[in-house]
Amino acid sequence: MIYMFKIAVVGDKDSILAFKALGVDVFSVYDSEEARKTVDTIARNNYGIIFITEQIANLIPDTIERYDKEIIPAVILIPSNQGTLNIGMSRINKNVEKAVGSNIL
């Protein structure tokens, strides 16, 4: 199965504007309502990867979790220009705990 998927970046405008030059689609959002709607819409619209800044992801943890079990799209957290909140790292650790039973790393 080969499909072409688009790439989306979701976050506050200042952080993600640079991505636009690379030809990936950027969606600037500011509050949780907007973020939730945007993520749900783009998830349905043939996007394979959604990069989302941790600041925004922090507002909509339920929405992010919903896509954890799907193969497509992959929702990946990235730090924003205000620095990282370490949510991405803690998600990795959570995965380890879930699989192994305790954090072994």
Added chain:
Amino acid sequence: MAKLNVNPTRMEMSNLKKRLVTAKRGHKLLKDKQDELMRRFIELIKKNKSLRMEVERELQESFKDFLIASAVMSPEMLEEAVAYPKESITVDIKKKNIMSVHVPVMNFIRKFDGDEGSIYPYGFAQTSSELDDAISKLYGIMPKLLELAEVEKACQLMANEIEKTRRRVNALEYRTIPDLEETIRYIRMKLDESERSTITRLMKVKDMISKEA
């Protein structure tokens, strides 16, 4: 362990024995699956962790450059510069099967492959060199970012699958198999007991008949 609620008959026992054999084989298979998944998972998660650290650090550097660029240039100019990208990146996703977990394999495709200038969608006259730096750095991170996406997604899916498999293994190991074994033992005892009682009764009857004669 509670025994199952069944009639202590020979037929029931042979059914249970069949079920026990199946349960044991299933347990062994699932255990093997869990072990192999775990091995792969640990390999992947280590890679995931180091990749994420690398990507986060590099992204932050690129953001720093971009921040400087946006300080040097007016916001309108900046937005105008990146408003119409020439380059377009799409991703081609295939599915790979690791121990019955479907994980994505991502390949990213640039529209203007091999054309290094294509990542700057603006003229050089009105933009600062900081913007060039930020964008070229960001472009350099892109392959790693995609690899991160692939690995992290795979880890997520595998973690879910491992959890599910572990539950099944434990249910079989600590519930189903002991229950079946105990029930089989119970039925065998019951059958033996009734056999013994039949024999004693027969002996008693025979005794009574021979005394009467």
